[in-house]
Amino acid sequence: MSKTAYVRTKPHLNIGTMGHVDHGKTTLTAAITKVLSERGGGATSYVSFDRIDRAPEEAQRGITINIAHVEYETDTRHYAHVDMPGHADYIKNMVTGAAQLDGAILVVSALDGIMPQTAEHVLLARQVGVDHIVVALNKADAGDPELTDLVELEVRELLSAHGYGGDTVPVVRVSGLKALEGDPRWTAAIEGLLDAVDTYVPIPVRYTDAPFLLSVENVLTITGRGTVVTGAVERGTVRVGDRVAVLGADIETVVTGLETFGKPMESAEAGDNVALLLRGVERDRVRRGHVVAAPGSVVPSRRFTAQVYVLSTKEGGRSTPVTTGYRPQFYIRTADVVGDVDLGETAVARPGDTVTMTVELGRDVPLESGLGFAIREGGRTVGAGTVTGLL
Ligand SMILES: Nc1nc2c(ncn2[C@@H]2O[C@H](COP(=O)(O)OP(=O)(O)OP(=O)(O)O)[C@@H](O)[C@H]2O)c(=O)[nH]1
Numbered sequence: 001m002s003k004t005a006y007v008r009t010k011p012h013l014n015i016g017t018m019g020h021v022d023h024g025k026t027t028l029t030a031a032i033t034k035v036l037s038e039r040g041g042g043a044t045s046y047v048s049f050d051r052i053d054r055a056p057e058e059a060q061r062g063i064t065i066n067i068a069h070v071e072y073e074t075d076t077r078h079y080a081h082v083d084m085p086g087h088a089d090y091i092k093n094m095v096t097g098a099a100q101l102d103g104a105i106l107v108v109s110a111l112d113g114i115m116p117q118t119a120e121h122v123l124l125a126r127q128v129g130v131d132h133i134v135v136a137l138n139k140a141d142a143g144d145p146e147l148t149d150l151v152e153l154e155v156r157e158l159l160s161a162h163g164y165g166g167d168t169v170p171v172v173r174v175s176g177l178k179a180l181e182g183d184p185r186w187t188a189a190i191e192g193l194l195d196a197v198d199t200y201v202p203i204p205v206r207y208t209d210a211p212f213l214l215s216v217e218n219v220l221t222i223t224g225r226g227t228v229v230t231g232a233v234e235r236g237t238v239r240v241g242d243r244v245a246v247l248g249a250d251i252e253t254v255v256t257g258l259e260t261f262g263k264p265m266e267s268a269e270a271g272d273n274v275a276l277l278l279r280g281v282e283r284d285r286v287r288r289g290h291v292v293a294a295p296g297s298v299v300p301s302r303r304f305t306a307q308v309y310v311l312s313t314k315e316g317g318r319s320t321p322v323t324t325g326y327r328p329q330f331y332i333r334t335a336d337v338v339g340d341v342d343l344g345e346t347a348v349a350r351p352g353d354t355v356t357m358t359v360e361l362g363r364d365v366p367l368e369s370g371l372g373f374a375i376r377e378g379g380r381t382v383g384a385g386t387v388t389g390l391l
């Protein structure tokens, strides 16, 4: 194998497109890679719409979180960009932290303006701690400029209402479609959008000094090499040759290979999207939701207290209150575990309420204070919470 190694020459950031269905998120993502690949100088390859939007392999295996990663490089930074195929995927990926975004591109169609999912994704971004949003007013090729001015005002107001400082947020008029067709005016607009992302989204502080931890998103077999797990490094660093524990599978093993976007690397650090080749581990032993960590650095547990926001009916949440004895699914990192809810003296939590609860999970999971999670039932998100203490 003569793959070019991944060389870390620029800071790495995780970003993604958010916004209402059909506003052009996937088209814009493809256009960004096209414009950057044609500019040259960086490591960007063009990723076509079809390659971003195809149903990922995992969808067929019934794994519930769909996410497409593309990679690109501007003059100053390396980005991993996630485009999520549907509204339900946003909820799951954002609330569970599977998509840990350092910043987001909010895509709003200049023809349609703010739609329900535009507002919902902004709310979600705020709840999960995405601190920086850049707006792409897309389909500007087809929009009436005066109407587009109104849409811009409306978007700035929405962002201000959620604490994003709507007056200062960059709003760039783009056309993903025309840029894909190579129209110079709209190619320049994409460059303008990327400049805004480069300058407005700061380089995050990462927990590279903490013990290594990665929550498994996907498990693959590479013929002749063995079992590979993929995911984002939540904290710490990992090198080829390191010993790791696979929590959930009760295995200790050694990392024998490390890749990012198909390129081998010597070491990966917090924020990187990686594939880890694990020595002598059978494919069936490891599952999505297991955690790979420095041995002895985390002790899984199952009882905790949490602060939980119960989504209002308007946000797609329940129409009836939650009471003690409620038994929904908890999405914690990439794991999906059933849990028993005890509301103590509060007794009842109505849609729209924020409450304290005690949870007992159906199995042990690595937990810690400050960890975010989603509560789901019947395939929809009904709550978002944070672990406040272990019991
Ligand atoms: N005129 C115009 N049409 C666009 C533009 N960008 C996207 N479209 C069209 O809008 C439709 C939706 O585009 P997508 O990129 O699939 O939108 P999306 O936001 O990814 O949609 P979902 O993933 O289904 O939520 C397609 O028919 C695109 O061709 C644009 O800049 N201008």
Ligand SMILES: [Mg+2]
Pocket (backbone or CB within 6 Å): 025, 026, 027, 053, 083, 084, 085
């Ligand atoms: Mg799409």
